[in-house]
Amino acid sequence: MQTDRPQGKLRLGVNIDHVATVRNARGSSYPDPVRAARLAESAGADGITAHLREDRRHISDRDIERLMAELTVPLNFEMAPTDEMQSIALRHRPHAVCIVPERREELTTEGGLDVARDETRLAHFIAPLREAGCRVSIFIAAERGQIDAAHRIGAQVVELHTGAYCDAHAEGRLAERDGELERLREMAAFADSLGLEVHAGHGLTYDTVQPVAALPEIRELNIGHFLIGEAIFAGLEAAIAEMRRLMDAARKGEQG
Numbered sequence: 001m002q003t004d005r006p007q008g009k010l011r012l013g014v015n016i017d018h019v020a021t022v023r024n025a026r027g028s029s030y031p032d033p034v035r036a037a038r039l040a041e042s043a044g045a046d047g048i049t050a051h052l053r054e055d056r057r058h059i060s061d062r063d064i065e066r067l068m069a070e071l072t073v074p075l076n077f078e079m080a081p082t083d084e085m086q087s088i089a090l091r092h093r094p095h096a097v098c099i100v101p102e103r104r105e106e107l108t109t110e111g112g113l114d115v116a117r118d119e120t121r122l123a124h125f126i127a128p129l130r131e132a133g134c135r136v137s138i139f140i141a142a143e144r145g146q147i148d149a150a151h152r153i154g155a156q157v158v159e160l161h162t163g164a165y166c167d168a169h170a171e172g173r174l175a176e177r178d179g180e181l182e183r184l185r186e187m188a189a190f191a192d193s194l195g196l197e198v199h200a201g202h203g204l205t206y207d208t209v210q211p212v213a214a215l216p217e218i219r220e221l222n223i224g225h226f227l228i229g230e231a232i233f234a235g236l237e238a239a240i241a242e243m244r245r246l247m248d249a250a251r252k253g254e255q256g
């Protein structure tokens, strides 16, 4: 059974999509993303995140079935706002769903959802998911208009896209990075003031996680690509343990 770990601490959701990316590159049965999820659980992940994409390029329908059957921590089911994904989510009723934009040609989820432009449709789309008991999160850019719209449509959670902050850091655009961090800080506080639970993720690494983890309104980080890459060198459990250590230190006001 999937149960929530204690509230209050900053939760870490581990995204296991890229274990499936490696598996699918050879059409083999390994590496198994569900095995990675079980290992992530024992290494201290508070939840597992998996994105069932329309083109099934990584996670498969069978992976979702197995994750629902085998996980003891909550599954955060990332999905595009399509009828197909809605019916899959309603069949499985995962602990959480995170609604993300999806374009077939993109390498990853490149931007946040434009909730403000599609408000009425999204309000109708998420209502049955909420009624089914799923905690509904919307993945958006850290912008006031998007947060307001997510609140109006009845989402319980917003996940703020940290990609622009991480890209600016990686490319050495430090003034821009600091500006993006400031935006995340202000928008996390704004979303929290509306009663939304605030999550963040995308592109986070050991180098970029701490300033985001230190933002007090943020309750959960979802991290995947870096952890799966780091696991090649250090092992998945060690990679997760180090990320957890950095998050906890930042939360306590420590760096490094």
Ligand code: PXP
Pocket (backbone or CB within 6 Å): 015, 017, 051, 078, 098, 100, 108, 109, 139, 159, 200, 201, 202, 203, 204, 222, 223, 224, 225, 226
């Ligand atoms: N949160 C959301 C909504 C995402 O779409 C992704 C990427 O699938 C992540 C977090 C994790 O991003 P990354 O794999 O870059 O850590």
